[in-house]
Amino acid sequence: MNIFEMIKKETAHLGIRTAVIDEQRRISYSRLILAAEQVADTLRSKGVERLHRVGLLCDDSIDYIVASLAILSLSAVIVPISTDQTAEEIDTVIDRIDVDFMVAERGLYRGDDGEELTTPGFQEKSFSIVKRMVKAQPCDGYCRVNPAFIRFSSGTTGMSKGVVLSHEAIVERTDAADRGLRITSDDVVLWVLSMSYHFVVTIILFLRRGATIVLCGRRYPNSLIEGITRHQGTFIYGSPFYYSLLARTDLLQRDALSRIRLAVSTTTKLPEQVAEEFSARFGFELAEAYGIIEVGLPFIRLDGGAAKRSSVGRPLPGFEVRLDNQGLEGVGEISIKGKGMLDAYFSPWMGRESLLIDGWFRTGDLGKIDEDGFLFIVGRNSEVINFVGMKVFAQEVEAVLNRHPLVAESQVYGVPHEQYGQLPTAKVVLQTGAAVDDIADDLRRFCYQRLAQYKVPKFFEFVSALPKTASGKIKRQL
Numbered sequence: 001m002n003i004f005e006m007i008k009k010e011t012a013h014l015g016i017r018t019a020v021i022d023e024q025r026r027i028s029y030s031r032l033i034l035a036a037e038q039v040a041d042t043l044r045s046k047g048v049e050r051l052h053r054v055g056l057l058c059d060d061s062i063d064y065i066v067a068s069l070a071i072l073s074l075s076a077v078i079v080p081i082s083t084d085q086t087a088e089e090i091d092t093v094i095d096r097i098d099v100d101f102m103v104a105e106r107g108l109y110r111g112d113d114g115e116e117l118t119t120p121g122f123q124e125k126s127f128s129i130v131k132r133m134v135k136a137q138p139c140d141g142y143c144r145v146n147p148a149f150i151r152f153s154s155g156t157t158g159m160s161k162g163v164v165l166s167h168e169a170i171v172e173r174t175d176a177a178d179r180g181l182r183i184t185s186d187d188v189v190l191w192v193l194s195m196s197y198h199f200v201v202t203i204i205l206f207l208r209r210g211a212t213i214v215l216c217g218r219r220y221p222n223s224l225i226e227g228i229t230r231h232q233g234t235f236i237y238g239s240p241f242y243y244s245l246l247a248r249t250d251l252l253q254r255d256a257l258s259r260i261r262l263a264v265s266t267t268t269k270l271p272e273q274v275a276e277e278f279s280a281r282f283g284f285e286l287a288e289a290y291g292i293i294e295v296g297l298p299f300i301r302l303d304g305g306a307a308k309r310s311s312v313g314r315p316l317p318g319f320e321v322r323l324d325n326q327g328l329e330g331v332g333e334i335s336i337k338g339k340g341m342l343d344a345y346f347s348p349w350m351g352r353e354s355l356l357i358d359g360w361f362r363t364g365d366l367g368k369i370d371e372d373g374f375l376f377i378v379g380r381n382s383e384v385i386n387f388v389g390m391k392v393f394a395q396e397v398e399a400v401l402n403r404h405p406l407v408a409e410s411q412v413y414g415v416p417h418e419q420y421g422q423l424p425t426a427k428v429v430l431q432t433g434a435a436v437d438d439i440a441d442d443l444r445r446f447c448y449q450r451l452a453q454y455k456v457p458k459f460f461e462f463v464s465a466l467p468k469t470a471s472g473k474i475k476r477q478l
Contacts, residue, residue, distance in 0.1 A: 001146065001167045001168050001171065002072065002073070002075055002167055003072055003148055003167045003170050003171060003204065004036065004069050004072040004073040005073070006171065006208065007033075007069070007204070007207050007208055008033050010208050010209075010210070011029045011033070011207065011208075011210050014028075014029040014030070014185065014210050015028065015029065015030050016028045016029075016030060017029055017185070017210065017212070018212045019031075019032045019207065019210075019212065019213065020032065020062050020065060020212070020213045020214075020215065021212065021213070021214045021215065021231060022061055022062050022215040023215075023218070023223075025062060025123060025124065027062050027123065029210065032062075032065070032066065032069070033069075034121075035066045035120075035121040035122070035123065036066050036069035036070045036073055036121065037070070037073065037121070038070075038119050038120050038121030039066055039067060039070035039117070039119050039121035039122065040070040040071075040073045040074050040121075041119070042117055042118070042119040042121070043070055043071065043074060043076075043101075043103075043117075043129070044074060046101075046115070046117075046129050046131070047101075047131060048071070048074055048076050048100075048101055049074065049076065050074065050075040050076060051075070051076065051077065051138070051142070051143060051147070052074075052076045052077065052100040052101060053076070053077045053079050053097055053098065053099045053100050053101075053150060054071050054076050054077065054078060054079060054099065054100065054101045054102075054103055055079045055081050055093070055094055055097070055099040055101065055102045055103065055104075056068065056071065056078055056079065056080050056081060056103050056104075057081045057083060057090065057102065057103070057104040057105060057108050057109050058083070058103075058104065058105040058108070058125065058127070059083050059105060059108075059125075060191075060194065060195045060215060060217045061123075061124070061125060061215065062123045062124070062215075063105075063122050063123055063124060063125045063127075064195050065195070065203065065207075065213075066121055066122060066123065067103060067122075067127070068080075068195075068199060070121065071103075072148055072167075075146075075148075075167075077147045077148060077149065077150055078148065078149050078150070078199075079093065079094075079097050079099050079149075079150050079151075079152070079162075080149070080151060080195070080196040080197070080199060081093050081094075081152075081196060082194060082196035082197065083105075083108055083196070084194070084196075087110050090109070090110075093152045094132075096152065096162065096346075096347045097150055097152060097162050097346060097347060098132075098134050098135050098136070098347075099132060099134075100131070100132060100134055101129055101130065101131055101132065102114065102129065102130040102132065103117065103127055103128075103129050104127065104128055104130070105125050105126070105127055106125070106126040106127065106128060109128075109130075113130065114128040114129050114130030114131070115128060115129055115130075116128050117129050138349075139349050141344060141349060141351050142164070142344070142346070142349065145164065145166045145343040145344060145351075146166045146167050146168060147164050147165070147166055147167075147343065148165055148166055148167045148169075148170055149163075149164070149165040149170070149199075149200055150162045150163065150164050150165075150346050151163045151165070151197075151200075151293050153293060161345045161346070161347060162345060162346030162347050163293045163294055163342050163345065163346075164342060164343045164344040164345065164346050165200060165342060165343060166343045169340045169341065169342065169343055170200055170201075170204060170340070171340075172339040172340035173200070173201050173295075173296035173297070173339060173340025174200075174201050174204055174205040174208060174340075175339070175340075176296060176297070176298075176316060176317075176318045176319065176338060176339040176340055177201045177202075177205060177296060177297040177316070178205055178209065179316050179317045179318065180297070180300040180302060180316040180317075181205065181235075181262070181264070181297075181300070183205055183206055183209040183211050183235070184209055184210075184211070185209060185210035185211060186211075186234070187206075187209070187211040187212070187234045187235045187261075188211070188212045188214060188227075188231055188232060188233045188234050188235070189206050189211050189212065189213045189214065189233070189234075189235045189236075189237065190214050190216050190224060190227040190228065190231075190233040190235065190236045190237075190238075191203075191213050191214060191215050191216060191217070191237065192216050192217060192220075192224060192236075192237075192238040192239075192242050193237065193238060193239065193266075193267065197267075198237075201291070201296055201297050201340075202237055202297075211235070212231075214227045214231045214233060220242070220245060221242075221245040221246065221249050221251070222251075224236075224238075224242060224245070224246065225246075225249065225251050225252060228252070228256055228257060228259075228260070229252075229256065232259050233259065233260060234259055234260060234261050234262075235260065235261060235262050235263075235264075236260060236262075236263040236264065237264045237266065238263075238264070238265065238266070239265065239266060239267040239268060240265055240267075240268060240269075240270050240271055240274045243263065243265060243270075243274055243278050243286055244274045244277070244278075246278065246281075246282075247274065247277040247278045247280075247281045247282075248277065254281065254282065254283065256282070257282045257284075260284075262287055262302075263278075263284075263286050263287060264286075264287045264288075264289050264300060265286045265287065265288045265289065266288075266289040266290075266291055267291075267473070268473060268474075269288075269377065269395060269399065270286060270288045270309070270310075271399065271402050271403070272309060272310060272399065272403060273402065273403055274286075275288075275306075275309045276306075276309075279306065285305060285306065285309070287300050287301050287302055287313075288300075288301045288309075288311070288312050288313070289301070289312060289313075290312035290313075290375070290377065292336070292361075292363060293342070294341065294342040294355075294361055294363075295336050295338065295340070295341060295342070295361055295363070296338070296339075296340045296341075297316070298315055298316055298319040298321070298336050298338055299312040299313050299314070299315055299316065299319075299321075299375060300312070300313055300316060301313030301374070304372070304374060308372075308374050310376055310399070311370070311374040311375060311376050312374075312375050312376075312377060313374060313375065314372075314373045314374055314375070315336075315338075315375070318338050318339050319336060319337065319338035319339075320336070320337045320338060321334060321335070321336055321337075321369070321375060322334075322335050322360070323335075323367065323368070323369060324362070327391070328390075328391055329368060330368045330369070331366055331367065331368050331378050331391075331393070332366065332367070332368070333362060333363070333364070333365070333366055333381060334362075334363045334365045334366065334367045334375070334377075335360045335361060335362050335363065336360070336361050336363060337359045337360045337361070341356060341359075341361060342355065342361075364380055364381050364382065365377055365378075365379070365380055365381075366378040366379050366380060366381060366384070366393065377395070378393045378395060378396060379393040379394050379395040379396065383395070383413075385412070385413070385414035385422045385424050386414070386421045386422050387414070387420055387421055387422055387423065387424055387454050387455075388420050388421060388454065390454045390455075392412075392414070392424050392454065392455045394411075394412040394413060395412075396451075396455070397412040397424065397426070397447070397451065397455055397456075397457065398410050398411065398412050398426075400446070400447055400450045400451055401426060401428065401443065401446075401447065401457075403446075403450075404442075404443060404446050405431070406430055406431050406434040406439060406442075407428055407429070407430060407431065407443070408429045408430060408431050408432075409428075409429045409466060409474075410426050410427065410428045410429070410466075411426065411427045411466050411474050412424060412425070412426045412457060413425055413426075413427075415459070423458045423459065424455065424456065424457045424458055425457055425458060425459045425460075425461070426443075426457040426459070426460050426461070427460075427461045427462075427463050427466060428443070428460055428461070428462050428463070429462075429463060429464065429465060429466060430462060436462050439460075439462075440460040443457075443460055444456060444457070444460075
């Protein structure tokens, strides 16, 4: 199986229909397929073959999609690298995954002393290719799984690894996700996230279904607003940050989102305040999703209304969920089973048979399920703070702190203490213009009104910013 050949077959009837819009540039489905094949011909002439791992470093663009499809068409393996990463982080990915080739947009890779990729397939950008000497040949398991992607995880807990996805797994998980998203060729998708982290499931699913993808990755919030008004978007896939911008801008009327049939919030927990502001402004609920690179997109909250706002919904058809080692308030570790699970970890190699227990993947996330079957994410096992024998879930406390009108964002963690075990402590970023004087006492009172006493942070530290990964998630290792 080859996912590019499947996309080519599924979109053959679309012809001149627009596949991707990037500001003033656009490309049809027939031209997109042709461009990918032209780039593939050039890559093949440079030595790229089946199973070669190809690092791709490029800003989100039509050319990013073209390059990705070209690599997939050769049955080579994409190793996406974010342009937001530092040079040292980029080198780490390249070294850990031991890529055979680097394909990079000119000016983005410090080791860019390679040969220029001259091909009519690229629409606007200039690329180079660097052939590397690999340290060792991959194991037999790698060759057997028909790999398509290796995504180096963002390392929110300091434990990064390469997630291997086969062509078959990608087909399974895009089909599974679409049972909730229901993408059609009539959809105009407004895209704001990084393709380095979200090409699978979403971009591939949008292409398979023949939707038009509008890249709104520049000039926030104007580019997204333009997607809503000028391009008449029907579907938004973004993080809470973008929905907060929409809810607070004066550039949109209340009915401006009347064509939007679904707005999915992902990448991080949707704050209650953002959900409320968006609903009050535009008259419909955001659909919070729970995506995991090892699993896919098993949860999207498609119903339940305001009463279920802090939930990620019920499992989509084809997925099962269970809670292991349940404790206080029914909280347990989330395990998921379903279609499109990861095939392996690359570095070091661990096959699916070692990672799944009877088909179940242990996520490391903690959650609880209510009487209606809705899943609520509480935090991660590694983030649980043990205060005098009581468990404190960092995300629960952060959700309360972030509701304070003077708080922009927060991070709660445990500080070792000889007598109490760990002391709940918070780093807080204040809203612009907020004064630090006496605010700690106010935050503490605010928390006492909404949390059990043992969950309230004992100390507050006010900082200008929180450490984050390249994908925008808070780094949990302090």
